[in-house]
């Protein structure tokens with residue numbers, strides 16, 4: 085099993101969800117209004133979405149805006165902390181990588197934005 | 207009305223209480239938080255958009271919080287600025303101590319269209335809280351390994367559970383509320399592992415039992431969590447921890463081991479169990495960048511560095527007060543009491559007011575509790591034994607243990623600052639918030655010299671020195687500097 089959202093019907097807090105849809109590297113991902121982008125991704129069984137210099141996958145670590153491991157591009161805004169940003173219906177999210185451009189065969193996820201390292205790493 | 211303008215940074219238990227008493231003292235208050243709702247870590251609220259019928263269910267002490275929140279936010283002299291981050295504090299003159307100007311960005315997190323604002327308050331209350339401190343171990347960078355607070359924030363704040371075969375490991379009583387949040391949300395917790403051995407934990411908790419009794423609210427809450435673990439048959443094991451996480455591209459199993467009191471591994475005690483998530487926290491790191499930027503002196507404790515405050519929550523910097531987790535890790539009731547004192551004095555309140563007595567008592571009890579926590583859950587000296595040469599220390603720059611050792615083993619690079627430059631440890635996007643204390647500690651051990659510290663009132667290039675406390679975009683920085691806002695104008699439209 086993996087991360088998941090508590091089912092609304094069995095949730096003790098009594099939610100009245102409103103669905104929303106974002107795209108991640110072009111693929112539609114469904115969530116509910118109020119979730120952070122990280123929450124939407126996790127609940128859709130995506131545990132990692134960013135790549136480190138070595139190519140190692142990363143997702144949420146601190147969950148409260150401190151570690152900067154969850155960075156994504158939202159529309160044309162780079163380096164947005166996915167755990168801090170509430171998803172809006174229609175957000176076009178692009179994943180980021182710090183992996184240097186290798187020039188050879190495409191990575192497993194072809195839509196991954198491979199020139200992302202420029203804005204990161206101070 | 208005292209006519210003073212108090213800016214309160216952070217709307218957690220400490221900041222909210224500070225805003226309330228500053229208002230009762232007659233001041234005008236601007237309450238600022240980067241989150242879109244008040245509550246901080248302890249009272250993390252569900253998003254409005256969830257339209258929850260019973261939002262109080264995952265919460266403790268909701269009624270009081272809810273009342274305070276409504277009272278403060280609706281107060282005519284309070285301007286509530288959510289989704290507003292303090293990205294810098296600017297001292298009026300580097301030589302002259304004084305209340306710094308507060309530079310703010312208002313709008314969705316890390317968004318491009320945020321509005322830049324500046325405040326020039328008469329007094330400043332810093333109540334920015336803490337984040338989890340996680341020690342490195344092999345595999346801690348794998349997806350599915352979370353800081354314990356992340357799992358809690360996701361469960362409490364958005365009803366997402368990180369997994370259904372979860373191990374919670376680390377040290378301190380805060381592992382219990384994390385387990386409780388996961389269980390409440392219907393996740394399965396396999397075990398909770400406290401690294402401290404039974405003898406250490408028991409010694410710390412029972413040395414002065416009257417202090418614990420005085421802190422009944424908090425210990426009652428802990429007893430409740432313990433009962434919940436029993437009800438869900440979740441074992442709480444002491445003297446055991448996760449020494450390795452393994453998996454291919456994500457966590458699949460953990461290796462746990464028995465620990466001696468110094469946290470060295472008992473050979474042969476290793477056990478492997480399949481998991482889908484691991485939550486770890488070995489303590490807390492206070493968010494010190496703003497206090498350091500303001501020029502506040504720090505104090506060193508066995509549990510790490512915190513903002514030094516006097517009897518009235520004053521920092522060493524005139525007009526700047528500190529409250530809550532940045533002055534010591536003592537839990538929400540203590541944070542509230544500190545906040546209430548800080549806000550009262552920042553607002554120009556009378557120091558002979560009778561209401562101060564119980565607040566001071568609450569604060570002092572909280573401090574005793576914090577001391578006791580530090581004694582019951584000291585970090586074992588021998589934790590670096592879990593590391594391997596290839597274990598990642600700085601997650602951002604993927605600097606491993608071997609390269610940190612090489613950098614600090616070199617005589618010319620003994621300081622934490624140099625270790626940074628040679629390994630890039632601490633130079634990544636998190637600006638050493640995660641690895642800073644670890645690199646400083648490893649450096650101190652490897653060179654036999656104490657970790658770098660700040661001179662009283664004059665911070666050096668220490669691990670908390672970050673000229674920019676929150677990320678700001680170049681476009682935002684290039685905008686003309688706004689003139690100070692008048693908070694009486696009420697909340698600003700975005």
Ligand SMILES: Cc1cc2nc3c(=O)[nH]c(=O)nc-3n(C[C@H](O)[C@H](O)[C@H](O)COP(=O)(O)OP(=O)(O)OC[C@H]3O[C@@H](n4cnc5c(N)ncnc54)[C@H](O)[C@@H]3O)c2cc1C
Pocket residue numbers: 148215216217218219220221238239240241245246247248249290291292293333334335336337338354355356358359380383384493496529530531532536537538539541675676
């Ligand atoms: C992730 C996490 C979970 C925790 N869970 C529990 C728990 O379940 N039970 C428990 O007893 N204790 C818990 N604690 C300990 C907890 O921190 C305290 O009990 C209590 O919340 C401390 O209150 P505070 O007001 O000092 O800080 P916080 O509650 O942390 O509030 C600080 C506030 O400051 C804001 N802030 C920080 N920096 C800036 C900035 N630059 N600009 C604007 N705003 C800023 C933050 O958004 C936050 O809302 C937790 C701590 C953490 C880190």
Ligand code: FES
Pocket residue numbers: 143144145146147148149150151152153154155165166167168
């Ligand atoms: S998970 Fe750490 S900043 Fe988002």
